[in-house]
Amino acid sequence: MSKNKSEYLINRKDNQYEVVIGLEVHAQVTSESKLFSTSSTKFGAEPNTQVSLVDAAFPGMLPVINEFCVKQAIKTGIGLNAKINNRSVFDRKNYFYADLPQGYQISQFKDPIVGEGKVILDMPEGQKEVGIERLHLEQDAGKSIHDLDAQNTFVDLNRSGVALMEIVSKPDLRSPDEVSAYIKKLRSIMRYLGTCDGNMQEGSLRADVNVSVRAKGSKEFGTRCEIKNVNSIKFMQMAIEYEANRQVDLIEQGKSIDQETRLFDTKKNETRSMRSKEDAHDYRYFPDPDLLPLEVSDEFINQLKTEIPELPDDKKKRFIEEFKLSPYEANILVSDIDTGKYFEEVVAKMGKNKDIKLAVNWITGELFAVLNNKNLEISQSPISAKNLAILVNLIKNGTISGKIAKTVFELMMDGDQDPQKIVEEKGLKQQSDPKALEVLIDKIINDNRDKAIEYKQGKEKLFGFFVGQAMKVSGGKANPQLINEILKKKL
Amino acid sequence: MSDITKQSLSELVKNIKDKKLSSEEVTKAFINRSEKSKELNAYITEDYSSALDKAKKFDQKPNLELKLPGIPMAVKDLFCTDSIRTTAGSKILNNFVPTYESTVTQNIWNEGAILLGKLNCDEFAMGSSNETSFFGNVQNPIDKNLVPGGSSGGSASAVAGQLTPITIGTDTGGSIRQPASFTGIVGLKPTYGSCSRYGIVAFASSLDQAGPMAQNVKDCALLQEVISTYDPKDSTSIDFKRNEYSKELTNNIKGKKIGIPKEYRVEGMPKEIEELWQKGIQYAKDCGAEIVDISLPHTSYALPTYYIVAPAEASSNLARYDGVKYGFRAKGENLTDMYEKTRSEGFGAEVQRRIMIGTYVLSSGYYDAYYLKAQKIRKLIKNDFDEAYKKVDAILTPSTPSSAFKIGEKKDDPVSMYLNDIFTVPVNLAGLPGISIPAGHDAKGYPLGLQIIGKAFDEQNILNIAYAMEEKINFKNKITDWWIK
Numbered sequence: 007m008s009k010n011k012s013e014y015l016i017n018r019k020d021n022q023y024e025v026v027i028g029l030e031v032h033a034q035v036t037s038e039s040k041l042f043s044t045s046s047t048k049f050g051a052e053p054n055t056q057v058s059l060v061d062a063a064f065p066g067m068l069p070v071i072n073e074f075c076v077k078q079a080i081k082t083g084i085g086l087n088a089k090i091n092n093r094s095v096f097d098r099k100n101y102f103y104a105d106l107p108q109g110y111q112i113s114q115f116k117d118p119i120v121g122e123g124k125v126i127l128d129m130p131e132g133q134k135e136v137g138i139e140r141l142h143l144e145q146d147a148g149k150s151i152h153d154l155d156a157q158n159t160f161v162d163l164n165r166s167g168v169a170l171m172e173i174v175s176k177p178d179l180r181s182p183d184e185v186s187a188y189i190k191k192l193r194s195i196m197r198y199l200g201t202c203d204g205n206m207q208e209g210s211l212r213a214d215v216n217v218s219v220r221a222k223g224s225k226e227f228g229t230r231c232e233i234k235n236v237n238s239i240k241f242m243q244m245a246i247e248y249e250a251n252r253q254v255d256l257i258e259q260g261k262s263i264d265q266e267t268r269l270f271d272t273k274k275n276e277t278r279s280m281r282s283k284e285d286a287h288d289y290r291y292f293p294d295p296d297l298l299p300l301e302v303s304d305e306f307i308n309q310l311k312t313e314i315p316e317l318p319d320d321k322k323k324r325f326i327e328e329f330k331l332s333p334y335e336a337n338i339l340v341s342d343i344d345t346g347k348y349f350e351e352v353v354a355k356m357g358k359n360k361d362i363k364l365a366v367n368w369i370t371g372e373l374f375a376v377l378n379n380k381n382l383e384i385s386q387s388p389i390s391a392k393n394l395a396i397l398v399n400l401i402k403n404g405t406i407s408g409k410i411a412k413t414v415f416e417l418m419m420d421g422d423q424d425p426q427k428i429v430e431e432k433g434l435k436q437q438s439d440p441k442a443l444e445v446l447i448d449k450i451i452n453d454n455r456d457k458a459i460e461y462k463q464g465k466e467k468l469f470g471f472f473v474g475q476a477m478k479v480s481g482g483k484a485n486p487q488l489i490n491e492i493l494k495k496k497l
Numbered sequence: 498m499s500d501i502t503k504q505s506l507s508e509l510v511k512n513i514k515d516k517k518l519s520s521e522e523v524t525k526a527f528i529n530r531s532e533k534s535k536e537l538n539a540y541i542t543e544d545y546s547s548a549l550d551k552a553k554k555f556d557q558k559p560n561l562e563l564k565l566p567g568i569p570m571a572v573k574d575l576f577c578t579d580s581i582r583t584t585a586g587s588k589i590l591n592n593f594v595p596t597y598e599s600t601v602t603q604n605i606w607n608e609g610a611i612l613l614g615k616l617n618c619d620e621f622a623m624g625s626s627n628e629t630s631f632f633g634n635v636q637n638p639i640d641k642n643l644v645p646g647g648s649s650g651g652s653a654s655a656v657a658g659q660l661t662p663i664t665i666g667t668d669t670g671g672s673i674r675q676p677a678s679f680t681g682i683v684g685l686k687p688t689y690g691s692c693s694r695y696g697i698v699a700f701a702s703s704l705d706q707a708g709p710m711a712q713n714v715k716d717c718a719l720l721q722e723v724i725s726t727y728d729p730k731d732s733t734s735i736d737f738k739r740n741e742y743s744k745e746l747t748n749n750i751k752g753k754k755i756g757i758p759k760e761y762r763v764e765g766m767p768k769e770i771e772e773l774w775q776k777g778i779q780y781a782k783d784c785g786a787e788i789v790d791i792s793l794p795h796t797s798y799a800l801p802t803y804y805i806v807a808p809a810e811a812s813s814n815l816a817r818y819d820g821v822k823y824g825f826r827a828k829g830e831n832l833t834d835m836y837e838k839t840r841s842e843g844f845g846a847e848v849q850r851r852i853m854i855g856t857y858v859l860s861s862g863y864y865d866a867y868y869l870k871a872q873k874i875r876k877l878i879k880n881d882f883d884e885a886y887k888k889v890d891a892i893l894t895p896s897t898p899s900s901a902f903k904i905g906e907k908k909d910d911p912v913s914m915y916l917n918d919i920f921t922v923p924v925n926l927a928g929l930p931g932i933s934i935p936a937g938h939d940a941k942g943y944p945l946g947l948q949i950i951g952k953a954f955d956e957q958n959i960l961n962i963a964y965a966m967e968e969k970i971n972f973k974n975k976i977t978d979w980w981i982k
Contacts, residue, residue, distance in 0.1 A: 059597060063817040065590065066577045066599060066696040068731050098813050100859070102836055109816020159832070161821070290859035292868060295702035295810050297732050 014181030015222060016254045022222040025250040027185055027215065028177035031192060032170050033202040034210040035078045041145050041169035042069030042112065049208050053162035061167040063107035068296050075169040076300065078201040079119050079143050080310050082171055085195045085317055086138050088123025090307050096297045100290040105148035105161050115291040118142035119300065126319055127187040128337050136188055137176030146170050177227065182243035189239050190341065194318050198343045212237040217249045229263040233270050233277055245270040249277045321346055329353065329362045338370055344385045355395035361402040368398055372415055388419045397425040407486055410434050438485040447492050450475045461497055469493065501526035502659040506568065506716035509662055513566050520567025524552035527569050527613060531660045536980040537636045539655040541574045542582045543614040551611045563609035564723050571661040573652045574615035575622055576602045577696040581612065585698040586620040586630040589818045589825045589843030599696025601665060601707045601724045608723045613661055617651030620845045621815065622672055622700040624648050625917040626907065629847040634904050637680055638976050639943055643901045646676030649710065653680040656710050657974060663711045663720050667697060669704045670803050671921025674933035677710055678896035678946025681935040681974035683717045684710045688953045689928035690735030693728030699814040701807040704925040714934065714964040719743035721956060740957045748965040751785035756889035760796035761920060763898065769939045770895045777893055777936055777947040784965040789889050793881040796923055798874045803922040804915060805858050805871035812855025818843065879927040886952050891959050894920050896933040896946035920948060930956045934963045935972040942975055
């Protein structure tokens with residue numbers, strides 16, 4: 007682990023400050039129904055159409071735990087290399103708000119379902135371990151809509167009672183880049199596990215960001231501020247940047263930092279005080295008497311362990327060993343479960359005489375560019391893994407050049423066409439017959455005698471001119487390697 | 498057949514099964530008497546006309562295999578009833594009509610019973626005299642201006658006054674047993690987890706339990722048999738093998754060991770309560786039971802523990818009544834103002850007192866000293882019973898430290914009111930079953946009850962003991978129909 011080079015520090019005249027960041031990530035559990043009721047969790051439904059009597063807290067209604075959500079939380083815990091607690095307790099967090107029908111949120115306070123764990127980040131300067139403090143299950147609140155009417159607030163309870171996992175990190179993060187890498191890694195792990203879709207636009211993943219600063223080298227933590235409910239990686243980075251500088255400025259002015267909850271104004275790019283420590287809610291946590299402690303046996307946990315797929319860290323290791331990829335390449339391919347899947351399918355379809363490096367280049371180069379351009383996920387790729395494998399093989403065995411391959415690639419996108427067929431139909435096959443090429447080159451040299459003489463006299467740059475001519479005359483199909491060889495011989 | 502309303506449930510069931518009575522006749526009789534008994538104020542909501550319709554329908558195609566064939570009955574207004582207003586005795590739910598049915602009442606209707614109406618109770622079941630109800634005091638049929646006890650005061654009054662053959666109440670700290678004792682009827686609080694809490698307006702979730710109230714032990718056993726089912730909709734419902742309590746009922750309790758806890762001999766207890774207890778001990782002996790002196794050392798902590806745990810849970814359970822979704826809403830300047838006005842106007846004084854106590858004991862800095870300590874003591878109280886049950890099969894105590902008192906007598910003295918629950922709360926804290934049976938009268942002629950406490954899930958045993966003692970006691974309730982003009 008290298009240190010200095012990429013250390014994120016805030017510099018002032020005489021002082022350097024280190025930023026300390028801890029994250030409370032709220033990840034919506036992927037599940038059909040809510041944590042304590044059978045209503046649907048589907049996103050985007052008409053307001054208040056996915057609300058049961060339990061979600062709306064009607065008198066006498068009681069919560070019943072959704073076993074699937076428990077399994078999802080445990081799987082996530084396993085993915086975070088964390089301790090799964092055999093016994094956890096649901097508590098009530100009491101506060102009044104219009105979109106909180108029960109007047110309390112059912113959460114886990116003292117005894118969470120998942121304890122300490124860790125996540126490994128791949129940073130440019132090396133690996134970094136981030137500690138996980140805990141993961142607990144809790145209910146989401148509904149949604150208050152303030153801007154539909156001047157007088158009234160509207161409440162949509164569709165989200166009320168949806169299961170969330172709150173994943174609390176240790177204060178181990180030191181820069182906006184690390185925060186970005188951490189969120190991406192968490193998201194990647196949960197997507198591999200199928201426990202959270204990580205969709206930040208839909209609010210499936212959001213975070214409270216705890217920021218403090220301290221003089222470089224100091225071991226003590228500074229006073230922290232919590233920035234509530236930030237819903238994109240970019241905003242998290244901006245908020246940290248702003249907040250750390252704000253705190254440093256206060257220190258530089260000899261002022262103290264108030265421990266408080268702040269919110270990030272995305273339009274003004276600044277954090278603002280929401281409430282001070284004194285105004286903090288007293289949530290009056292106590293064990294929910296409607297629910298028994300949640301007991302999970304080792305067998306139950308072990309069964310779930312058998313259902314865990316290969317996770318990004320293991321897959322990366324395997325890719326490096328099995329396919330001789332660089333850590334950088336492997337990282338890119340495993341960051342998303344579908345990318346890894348696509349890559350492995352390409353490798354499988356390439357058959358025996360395969361060029362994996364070439365395949366990686368085509369996936370991370372041309373294909374990624376297209377997906378990016380068209381705003382598509384790899385699972386929606388216009389070119390199937392099978393056809394990309396054929397294309398790479400065509401390059402590898404010299405049927406087409408890399409340049410022609412780009413043309414073929416463009417054509418393939420129209421309905422995922424077979425590149426072999428395109429090459430045949432369009433006559434794009436590479437000219438690799440040395441005799442034919444010799445004839446072609448002889449003619450070019452003949453037609454350009456003056457230039458050939460200049461070259462011989464030492465104007466070596468002109469070699470490129472002859473290659474260019476050969477490609478032009480052949481319509482780009484001449485095998486460039488052979489052209490080079492023949493030209494060197496003839497000139 | 499005259500005097501239908503004087504018949505016990507068992508008699509009515511037999512007569513309907515023998516086709517000597519129709520459901521309509523029975524229903525009419527109880528409606529008539531209920532109509533004449535408005536002064537008792539036992540009902541909050543009457544549902545007589547649809548009761549009659551249902552009775553007629555039942556008679557057209559009577560299913561006589563059912564356990565409660567065409568039997569009309571009113572229930573405590575804490576049970577949510579589909580399409581029938583359910584108030585919990587509170588202004589805040591004055592206009593609330595559920596679209597769902599509690600599991601316990603559903604079980605009753607499934608066995609053929611017919612709803613007469615909803616019975617008065619203390620607001621959110623918080624009270625021991627039915628004086629906290631938004632819908633006014635309930636009269637005890639025993640005497641004018643006498644409280645029927647609480648919180649199931651309307652239920653007790655309705656059974657004792659023969660407005661309903663049987664009923665169900667709920668018991669959080671004594672709310673079935675104390676009013677049963679005050680009105681000379683039988684009331685059973687089942688083991689926690691025996692009857693589903695689904696659809697019952699919650700007071701204190703870890704203590705609340707529905708149970709039957711009846712004129713005699715056999716009726717009580719039959720109703721318990723109907724209402725006690727495992728319910729996956731209530732996470733605290735327990736899946737244990739339930740007896741057919743009425744069928745298995747026996748008065749043979751020879752050799753049963755009955756414990757007498759010395760700690761229940763509290764200071765200042767009226768002499769007649771002590772005498773009643775001694776009489777009870779003699780009856781138990783007469784039935785062939787063996788009396789064993791036992792100790793429940795933490796008994797004196799039960800009441801303070803209860804008055805921490807119950808308000809704590811209540812303060813949270815009642816947070817949902819905020820004027821946003823249903824029920825009463827006061828106009829406010831903003832959200833907070835609306836909350837404050839809604840809850841200040843919607844809740845009565847006793848409910849507000851308990852919400853404040855509960856909020857206080859849960860608040861940061863006080864939680865450990867109150868709530869956590871109370872939970873620890875609760876465990877000790879439960880351990881006391883566990884120890885005792887190594888030596889005995891059941892425990893016999895008085896139900897209450899006094900007979901019924903006058904309306905208004907204790908209204909301004911909450912502590913004296915709370916003391917009424919002194920013998921009943923330990924049973925709730927330990928989650929055990931307890932039954933109160935009428936066992937005698939005091940000097941004023943007011944009924945007094947004895948409580949038999951059982952092991953968890955051992956309802957059959959305490960019903961048997963109660964059944965045997967009932968026979969020996971041969972209690973006659975002195976109902977003069979003073980309220981009927």
